Amino acid sequence: MQKIEHRTLTELAYDEITQGMVSGRFLPGQVLIIRALADSYGISATPIREALQRLVAEHRLDVLPNRSIAVPKISKDKYLELLRIRCALEGLAAELATPNIDAASLEELGRMLDELEESVRENSSEGYVALNQKFHFHIYEKANSPHLLKMIQDLWSRVGPLFNELFADPDFVNHANDEHRRIYAALERGDPAEVYDCLVRDIHVSASSLHARG
Incomplete structure (x- = not known):
């Protein structure tokens, strides 16, 4: 029991x-x-x-x-340090998760993509940031690695508040879900290396937007 x-x-x-x-x-x-x-x-x-x-x-x-x-304000140097760690850990989680992404998971991720698109159309920064977190963690949880997931959660608790600033960049808004769609397509193909690359590129795209105004 x-x-x-x-x-x-x-x-x-x-x-x-x-x-x-x-x-x-x-x-x-x-x-x-x-x-x-x-x-x-x-x-x-x-x-x-x-x-x-x-x-x-x-x-x-x-x-x-x-x-x-x-809530702390993160310095440029600390943010860049966290960025490097995020790419390594989140890329690994996405890679490990790929074989475990089944049809039901893809369907759920597809629904999230639709909701993300809706949040962009409504210019809802709050909605987008919350859905972005759900999209990423739905993938990371499929890695079946509790310790890795805990480390990623710790990283996001430090950088998550910064994501509210993403919609201040019109160029980011215009392409907010491009990388998410690439991640989804790579998951559909079941290619762990491609999923890793797409996930890391997604992290860098948002980081570039924040860094440009930081």
């Missing part, structure tokens, strides 16, 4: 805030207000405070001089 998982409110708050960073729900430099987060998640302030302190200890959130807790 499978054991029932017990998770504390602090763990749940930690996961929700982390997911918010991964999916770009928060902005670089944004101060996280404990009461506002507690109201949003429907829990008391104490687990929110404890979750924020844990994220500070992990250097994923910053403490400001006035003791407020904020």
